Amino acid sequence: MKINLTTTTSFYILYFLIAIVYTAGLFIPVMESDSAQHATMAMRMVLNNDFIHLYKGVDPYLDKPHMHFWLAAISMKIFGINHVAYRIPALLFTLLGAYSCYRLFNDLYKNKSFSHAAAAIFLTSQTIILANHDVRTDAVLTGAVIFSIWQLNSYLQRQSYKSIILGALGSAIAFSTKGHLGIFVIGLSILCQIIYTKNYKPLISLKTLVGLGFFVLGITPVLYAFYIQFDLHPEIMINETNNHSGLKFILWDHSFNRMAAKDFQKSNDNFFFFHSLLWVFFPWSIAYYIGTFETIQKIVKRKKLIEILSIGGSFITLVLISFSKSKLPHYLNSLIPLMSIFVAGYFLSLKQLNKTKTINFFLGLSYFIAVISCLAIIGLYLIRFNTTISVTTITGTLILVGLSIILISQTTTKSSKLIITSCVATILLNFNLNTYFYPNLLKYQSGESIANYIHNNTNLNHLPIHQFNNEYKWSLDFYLQKNIDVIQLENSKFPITPFLSVTNNYEELKPKLNMLGFKSEIIQTFKDYKVSRLSLKFLNSNKRDSQLEKSFLIKVYK
Incomplete structure (x- = not known):
């Protein structure tokens, strides 16, 4: 019997395949540097039982707000300090984002089948899968943004207190996670829909003021924490200056500093986000570009659209x-839910308007993506590591392939088939990334390896460990479950010896220690590589050694 993609059964199968990929991603070690850094910052909150002050290593942290770190710390309080616990809040907010995509699409288009498609497109977007194992602030931000947009759009339609309050609290979480960006995306999306539908009445309602009050209430904890850490302590030095106001920073400076690239790496490529979208929104980026072009044509010709929320919120933000x-x-992550809703709506319009040629084009594109994904998987297997492909990877891949073939072959309509084919192509690729490539790649970042070596050697694990001159290895702190102190050689303030340290510059460090009257010896040497900056030479096993650095676990003593 044929099973159409629009049936509940087929979507449950698809969600099951997606769940396998996300579950596999939970068990990958944390990646240097941002993900490991954020995990360590959340861990510090747990170890110090201090949820007010944010520190990056030993330095006060005046950058991203607290929400992501609070959620990760609470998770680690409950489930222990480990990389699975660190990722749980990101996964929960991603699931909230998928559900919000489903509900918002159904509110806009009144079509449950393609509401599932919107959620599946979101969950199979490359950057969303990546954001759930290389966890930073973006997963929480993304889920909060689309949840808020769903609730605020519901408020536009129904004017209920529940919707405006939940929408306001969602906006507050978005602001408390990454500042103004989330608020801008939310506000622009809702504003576009209000202007297009000419539904201005909710703006002048008392309920809107209630929502504003809940938003202010929702951001108060972050404002309070910044005030306590910085406004009450003007002596704190940040980038060699003091008198920093935490409130002014988060309410104004944070976003504008990023726009001007103050203290950030600059990019003059005005098309950066447009070409980055090709992989960020893979495998749906081409459909987004084509659909956007056709929608702009409709707007110019003043043709009626079902909604303008998704294209307005995503494309205008992309340009700005x-x-x-x-x-x-x-x-771009916070735009992916809107893009997913837009692409699902575009595919629905192709089906309703019976645009066979365009549907056939996208069906052919989905097959091409599937072939490319299979070739990429073979390419992953050709990247030789010092291990064999695990039984889990092989067995899981075979099961996924079998279920994918059944699902695709039993899908009757072309519009459904093109969606499910692209979904399973991404699922297969990312399952192999999460179970084979990343676990083997991350063996080359030395922090976790050093931590495991110390844990497994009883003659070492009782010794204190300190770092020299900010040679941070965030994963070392995290997997040792310690806040590692930093020693500035210039100050010559040394702790009681003996102690352990880790350095990639032992040849430079040793004579400096000797001059200060300290001896040192190498305990163990580890291979080290900045895994976030992959190169072709590294991927070539014959040339890999030339790309590796050495990390030295040393003992310092009198």
Whole structure:
């Protein structure tokens, strides 16, 4: 019997396949540097039982707000200090984002089948899968943004207190996670929909003021924490200056500093986000570009659209942030739910208008993506590590392939088939990334290896460990479950010896220690590589050694 993609059964199968990928991602070690850094910052809150002050290593942290760190710390309080616990809040907010995509699409288009498609497109977008194992602030931000947009759009339709309050609290979480970016995306999306539908009445309602009050209430904990840490302590030095106001920073400076790339790496490529979207929103980026072009044509010709919320919120933001001097691919993450809703709506319109040629084009594109993904998987297997492909990877891949073939073959409509084919292509690729490539790649970042070596040697694990001159290895702190102190050689203030330290510059460090009257010896040497900056030479096992650094676990004593 044929099973159409629009049936509940087929979507349950698809969600099951997606769940396998996300579950596999939970068990990957934390990646240097941002993910491991954020995990360590949350861990410090747990170890110090201090949820007010944010520190990056030993330095006060005046950058991203607290919400992501609070949620990760609470999770580690409950489940222990480990990388699975660190990732749980990100996964929960991603699930909230998927559910919000489903509900918002159904509110806009009144079509449950393609509401599932919107959620599946969101969950299979490359950057969303990546954000759930290389966890930073973006997963929480993304889930909060689309949840808020769903609730505020519901408020526009129904004017209920529940919707405006939940929408306001969602906006507060977005602000408390990454500042103004989330608020901008939320506000722009809702504003576009209000202007297009000419539904201005909710703006002048008392309920809107109630929502504003809940938003202010929702951001108060973050404002209070910044005030306590910085406004009450003007003596704190940040980038060799003092008198920093935490309130002024989060309410004003944070976003504008990023736009001007103050203290951030600058990029003058105004098309950076447009070409980054090709992989960030893979495998749906081409559909987004084509659908956007056709929708703009409809707007120019004044043809009626079902909604403008998704294209307005995503494309206008995409254009505006392209003028920012600070650009990184994950800045796009909060736009992915809107893009997913837009693409699902575009595919629905193709089906309803019976645009066979366009549907056939995207079906062919989905098959091409599937082939590319299979070739990429073979390419992963050709990247030789000092291990064999695990039984888990092989067995899991075979099961996924079998279920995917059944699902695709039993899908009757072309519009459904093109969606499910692209979904399973991404699922297969990321399952192999999460179970084979990343676990083997991360063996080359030395922090976890050193921590395990210390834990497994009883003659070492009782010794204190300190770092020299900010040679941070965040994963070392995290897997040792310690806040490692930093020693500045210039100050010559040394703790009681003996103690352990880790350095990639032992040849330079040793004579400096000797001059200060301290001896040192190498306990063990580890291979080290900045895994976030992959190169072709590293991927080539014959040339890999030339790309590796050495990390030295040393003992310092009198």
